[in-house]
Amino acid sequence: xxxxxxxxxxxxxxxxxxxxxxxxxxxxxxxxxxxxxxxxxxxxxxxxxxxxxxxxxxxxxxxxxxxxxxxxxxxxxxxxxxxxxxxxxxxxxxxxxxxxxxxxxxxxxxxxxxxxxxxxxxxxxxxxxxxxxxxxxxxxxxxxxxxxxxxxxxxxxxxxxxxxxxxxxxxxxxxxxxxxxxxxxxxxxxxxxxxxxxxxxxxxxxxxxxxxxxxxxxxxxxxxxxxxxxxxxxxxxxxxxxxxxxxxxxxxxxxxxxxxxxxxxxxxxxxxxxxxxxxxxxxxxxxxxxxxxxxxxxxxxxxxxx
Ligand SMILES: NC(=O)c1ccc[n+]([C@@H]2O[C@H](COP(=O)([O-])OP(=O)(O)OC[C@H]3O[C@@H](n4cnc5c(N)ncnc54)[C@H](O)[C@@H]3O)[C@@H](O)[C@H]2O)c1
Numbered sequence: 001x002x003x004x005x006x007x008x009x010x011x012x013x014x015x016x017x018x019x020x021x022x023x024x025x026x027x028x029x030x031x032x033x034x035x036x037x038x039x040x041x042x043x044x045x046x047x048x049x050x051x052x053x054x055x056x057x058x059x060x061x062x063x064x065x066x067x068x069x070x071x072x073x074x075x076x077x078x079x080x081x082x083x084x085x086x087x088x089x090x091x092x093x094x095x096x097x098x099x100x101x102x103x104x105x106x107x108x109x110x111x112x113x114x115x116x117x118x119x120x121x122x123x124x125x126x127x128x129x130x131x132x133x134x135x136x137x138x139x140x141x142x143x144x145x146x147x148x149x150x151x152x153x154x155x156x157x158x159x160x161x162x163x164x165x166x167x168x169x170x171x172x173x174x175x176x177x178x179x180x181x182x183x184x185x186x187x188x189x190x191x192x193x194x195x196x197x198x199x200x201x202x203x204x205x206x207x208x209x210x211x212x213x214x215x216x217x218x219x220x221x222x223x224x225x226x227x228x229x230x231x232x233x234x235x236x237x238x239x240x241x242x243x244x245x246x247x248x249x250x251x252x253x254x255x256x257x258x259x260x261x262x263x264x265x266x267x268x269x270x271x272x273x274x275x276x277x278x279x280x281x282x283x284x285x286x287x288x289x290x291x292x293x294x295x296x297x298x299x300x301x302x303x304x305x306x
Contacts, residue, residue: 004081004110004167005064008033010073010097011087012043015114018142019084020067021050026171027062032069033076040069050143056299057144059172074104082110082167084136091118095125102128110160112136117188119181120153131157136164137185144298149185150177194220197252199259209279225305 005028009020012034020043024030032047034040047067070076077083083105087093098111105111111133113123124130135151148168152161161177168175178185184192198216201207207215224232233241265271265278272278273287282290 003170004163005029006080007031007082007084008076008080010034010076010083010085010101012039012046013086013088015138015140015142016084016086017043017046018050018144019086019114019138021047021054022059022143022171022173023084023167024065024067025051025054025059025061026167027065029065030067031076031080032067033071033073035073037071040071044069053143053295053299057302073101077101077104077109080105080109082112082163084112084114086114089116089118091122094118094123098123098127098133108132110134110163112164114138117184119183120151120156121181122153124153124155130155132160134160134164135181135185136168137187139187141295141298144295144302146173146302147187148173148175149187150175151181151185152177153181196255196259199262200253200255203259203261225301 007020007023007028008031009016009023010033012020012032016032016034020030020032032040032043034043083101085094085097087097094113094115101111107129109132111123113120113133113135114137115123115135116137118135120133120135121130123135124133127133130153133153134156135149135153137149137151139145139147150161150164150168165175165177176186182189194216198212202209202212227235261279269275270277273282273290276282276284
């Protein structure tokens, strides 16, 4: 397969604009499309903001790259090599969209879905060419987290997997390819295991919210960024691990439902930053401040770890 040179990002909400800006930086001609004209309009500002962050990260700007915005889907897909799909996480919507776009793309065009956990095998059902569909899971914020999960479906061709691995390397990210499809893939399985235990500790009254965040940030988060889990097991010693896991695993949360505290907040409309409050309260000024602080810290940490 020749090098991919044109990409179309479908969906310009939280993830699409950052993905598009990163791909353009690596020299691809990127077209962004959204069914919602306001989202497409907002994407222009987001791409500008992301470009500033990429400058601070000193990400090289390859020749030939650029971003354009298109409100007609067929025009956005014209002569594209890869569709990076970032529309809402609904199986029916993604599947319907893939069925429709098959008539608007060339037979070789790859359909790479940024789904957080739906298997490509399911997304490809009913397509004329299911071998072109693959999971390509970016982490949020997509312009800052340099790791993509690649999840081939049962019918995905090795050429398609290879092309997405190469493209991931080309944008300077680490491709991590799964050997089989599991719900939530790897990143979200690990994250949700952490979240389940954190919320169980809060629900059981073991610790308050601020204490929990401090504990995990410095006790686990900071350390894991430098010494990841398997290396940490070797560092701690497998005698220590097996003896602690021997009694502790039995006591850890195995909650099959959802945390009561989180569910109650959700029912009250407290969804987090997007509604001005979730576990904590946020003023518009605080939200802006947090966004800037977090982006700056992620840039600094990534530079330190590179
Ligand atoms: N937000 C995250 O943290 C995150 C992280 C990793 C992966 N993902 C995945 O990425 C995908 C997108 O998530 P998001 O958070 O950016 O969603 P979002 O809701 O912020 O944005 C989705 C965009 O898609 C548009 N859209 C809806 N239907 C469309 C269609 N048929 N064609 C084109 N555009 C359409 C919407 O108007 C909206 O602007 C989901 O599959 C999600 O699971 C999200």
